[in-house]
Amino acid sequence: MKLGKTKLGGERKEIFTIKDGDNIYRPLPPMGKLADKGVFSRYFRVVWGYKDSQGKLRPFISPRVQNFKTKMIEVDCAAFNRVNALKDELKAATDEAKALAGAGTAITEDQKKNLERLNELVGRKGRFNIDSKHHMNVLAQDGKIGCLKLAGRGFQAMKALFKTLEGKGVDASGVEGGRFLNINRQGTGLDTVYAVSELKENVTIDGEDYDKAIPHDLTEAIIGRLAAEAFELDEIYPAPTEEEVKRIVAAQEESDAAAGLVIDEIFGARESNESKTETPAETQVETKVETKTEAPKEEVKVETKVETKVETKVEETVNETTGEITETKVETPAAEAAPSNPAVESDEDFLAGLGVKLG
DSSP, X not given: OOOOOOOSSOOOOEEXXXXXXXXXXXXXXXXXXXXXXXXXXXXXXXXXXXXXXXXXXXXXXXXXXXXXXXXXXXXXXXHHHHHHHHHHHHHHHHHHHHHHHHTTOOOOHHXXXXXXXXXXXXXXXXXXXXXXXXXXXXXXXXXXXEEEEEOHHHHHHHHHHHHHHHTTTXXXXXXXXXXXXXXXXESOGGGOEEEEEEOEEEEEETTEEEEEEOOBOOOHHHHHHHHHHSXXXXXXXXXXXXXXXXXXXXXXXXXXXXXXXXHHHHHOXXXXXXXXXXXXXXXXXXXXXXXXXXXXXXXXXXXXXXXXXXXXXXXXXXXXXXXXXXXEEXXXXXXXXXXXXXXXXXXHHHHHHTTOOOX
């Protein structure tokens, strides 16, 4: 009789996101169902914020499809439209409150409650979010395997480096002779700049300093871990149809409970161990990674600090045929700590508590 070990809950796979400063990762080759196609990454517009009947976040891929030649929407997405409509409503309500406060006119309690509601829904730390990123399997510098989420600009910079290395006979994601890459991100919003470079080590030969490439082979030990730790990229998130998303959104407008029942029906009530369920990427935690040139198993030192600055989001869409990126600037007020005493605070203090500055 074969015996096994009891599992009390599934093991979660790693999800990596790009932080400000240096980010060191080694792209992994196409694998699983995408191996024969030679595809090592997938672009997804992921909808976050909807929960099942157990209160677990159930992110899903937006079905939205736009024809980039005609600019027409061929497949619509009610969740995508709802987030954008709420953001427009938030911006209008914020502009109105700023105008009132600037003119010395009191903001009503109803207006304040509406602003707080909208910030909780789609503000800087709001519940609902559309996270548009490229997803790829990578090996981190500390030896962990997982899925890296990379914005369009960063992905284009990575592709450019891939082509440069390919011209030198190097497959950056290859099983043999792959490369660790340094993905450096600076700035915010439309001012965000990505620089992707090959990670090298400095050596001295005959008194001269040189930057030396560090080829990296995937060992049998690493390859043996891929089945359990890497992702089938097309199976990270469920992909509901246009009509199914309409049902989810309509139920959400009614209540969390109603939406939970619909999500259970569409996605199934099974536990999802394929991806983490924390809020993705859009946080105010800045992580700086010290660049090292030692072996990949060397531990990376991470210094973390929390900032409360307001950032401008950029909504990206990608033409899957040409790879062209279309960017839309979205200004969303930050959702900071709630006012401690709304009864006595000034309107200016109230707005400041929401991350809105006058003038």
